[in-house]
Amino acid sequence: MSTALDAALAHADAHLDDSVARLKTLVAIKSISTDPAYTGEVHRAADWLAADLNALGFEASVRPTPGHPMVVAHDQTADGPHVLFYAHYDVQPVDPLNLWATDPFAATLVKGEDGETRIVGRGSSDDKGQLLTFVEACRAWKAVNGALPIKVTLFFEGEEESGGKSLPGFLEANKAELGSADIALVCDTDLWNRETPSIVTSLRGLVGEEVVITCASHDLHSGMYGNAARNPIQVLADIIASLRNSDGSVAVEGFYDDVAELPAEIAAQWKRLPYDEAAFMRGAGLTTPAGEQGRSVLEQTRSRPTCEINGISGGYTGDGFKTVIPAKASAKISFRLVSGMDPKKIRAAFRKHVTDRLPPDATASFHEHGGAPAVSVPTDGPFVAKAAAALKDEWGNEAALIGSGGSIPVAGEFKKTLGLDTLLIGFALDDDRIHSPNEKYDLRSFHKGIRSWLRIIAGFAG
């Protein structure tokens, strides 16, 4: 196996430029799943992937859903174990466009101040770059060895960034086809640091809510109604202010009731990990952790729940000034959940928190934007051990087994519907500016990501 692996690694190295060219092609497709204006582009990305995989010898197809399509591809000629590899091909919106230094859809290689070459573009990291690390690994293996040494099913989602509503139904409807794998692999997470790989062992869950506060029947003139008319922006601000205590904790009643503390041995491992809190904060231009006092930044961002206001809008927001008292104001609010918390319970507690605080003449309406519990991944078993060994071979350092602050609902769904455990292995960095202008993926992440998967494939086969 080591000859086959070495040949595949050498091929991947020699053809890295071709791999980057394919990533550029995929980034150029504007597959923004949350904005209906880009639905055609989302479909185009799915079509492109399926065509590429068919050319590579997979049996690939684009599968319709009530939302955006899934791409499923099989190569199951090998005797080895069967992996289900998941990534998503949709991306976040690119606004504010004026903050991008380069065209977000023209992936551009830029030399960073740290000497690293960066691939800058929307989705270069999250998740098109990560998706292609595995595809390019398969391509390199097949190019030099003819056939893969393990059974592979590829499964690519097109609405991960927009609630992923179609996923549970699709898994349920295709349980036999997708659930025959032995283990799931998900590539949508970070390295621990530039030198240290990681296997993510927990993911925060998510509850997304939009709340609209309505007061008057129409927009009013503040010269005429100012003082007397209930102002929905004021009401919304009062409610948002009431969501956090002065010690940084979330003030929704019962919010922490079911929160599981980190197991002692994991907490101890986190304390040992090389981690520079100040550098992490500085990466965002910040100095002072804003969450629960007495909790480390690692805890605040990875093992503690949070409530964030993701958007707010009301009244006149154009150029100049308009002395209006608007009829409505709205906010998009999300909760990140940790192990033990029930999304339904948190959503209900939030809605009660809001409605309990409505003054006279104010009403609230709520719109659900996705919900998923936190996920914990087992840290023992042969696949974890083999993946960790393969990662150590590639990076030189032991893989960190660490919780992630993000939410990747698919891992929970794989367990619930397909009965599959998931290994979350990714090569992004926390300065990749995912979801922000100037998103980038280090060329090194892309290259060593491909190499890492080759080693893991060989490890699983061996």
Add this chain to the structure above:
Amino acid sequence: MSTALDAALAHADAHLDDSVARLKTLVAIKSISTDPAYTGEVHRAADWLAADLNALGFEASVRPTPGHPMVVAHDQTADGPHVLFYAHYDVQPVDPLNLWATDPFAATLVKGEDGETRIVGRGSSDDKGQLLTFVEACRAWKAVNGALPIKVTLFFEGEEESGGKSLPGFLEANKAELGSADIALVCDTDLWNRETPSIVTSLRGLVGEEVVITCASHDLHSGMYGNAARNPIQVLADIIASLRNSDGSVAVEGFYDDVAELPAEIAAQWKRLPYDEAAFMRGAGLTTPAGEQGRSVLEQTRSRPTCEINGISGGYTGDGFKTVIPAKASAKISFRLVSGMDPKKIRAAFRKHVTDRLPPDATASFHEHGGAPAVSVPTDGPFVAKAAAALKDEWGNEAALIGSGGSIPVAGEFKKTLGLDTLLIGFALDDDRIHSPNEKYDLRSFHKGIRSWLRIIAGFAG
């Protein structure tokens, strides 16, 4: 004089359709002064007015300013006293456009549920309809009597809805030309009710502020930074929540220090006025006054200061959901001031209120959007008495001498720079939805407004 007046009134009645047609033409010009995209339309409105007035025998011209132009027109052949009539030809933005039942720029006659015919369109009431009441009165008088019986200077502003920055300098530069009048007339206020005219004796002042809260150096992903990163929407909401006490009063330190209480005799007169608080609130779909407890709605809206949030914006506000922690959030906030309050002092107190409450990693920047003190108008003198008598002749009821909740900075500027007292007489109604979708002016307001000015012109001449 009464024959001349009767003839002019009859002519105005007989040619009302022509007057409405001219209002339609003026409404069709999209003179939104706050939005730079409409600068050409603002100029077009000024040009149209000057051309119409020249055709009517005025010596009219469009006068450039650093902002939008003024229109000045003279007809000073008469021996009688000299009035300076002011109105504004610019209008508010029309968004949200989808809430308009008709095209905002195609003034449409609609029969209301109350049997009144309404002229629906942006500016039909504020202030194009009111502006034309006086022009149409002059037209009717001249049509039947040849020459006006008093000296008239017309003065029309094009940036009243966008801060009116050019006004003070223009008055200063044209003091001799404009200050030679004996009294100023301003038509930008309401009737007391459908049957009762009013002369406004006080106006609230205004301080407009935009505050931008900045935290991180760029937008962040809430899965990665949630909890640890200071969220500027949360900071802004906390600050807005702190602006009001639970009793409805404004919480900015020193806010009420210089507030003058209503003189006892005026307060007593207000109590006698026919006024239905519940109906006023119901007109906006509301039931419960939101301002200072223990103060009547009349006081809250006309003789007490207020703080209103006119707009708020931050993070992702498009369709769908984006789990972003934005770098910035902003709000447009205005204060309505009453007699005694200093705009500079209030602006400084507000800014101190905000900066005193900034948590670590949050900064605030401020942008000034206009400021003017409250204005009080003398309630004695021959012009007030003659105007009140003329209004009683037209409406049958005594004119109410009442404070207005709105801000009309020009009255203060006329006093300060030209040494002129101002009579504020207007024919709008509090259900005119000015600044809102479906703004309207009752045809009756327009018609009896023209007739009222004819009687006032005759009264001043007699």
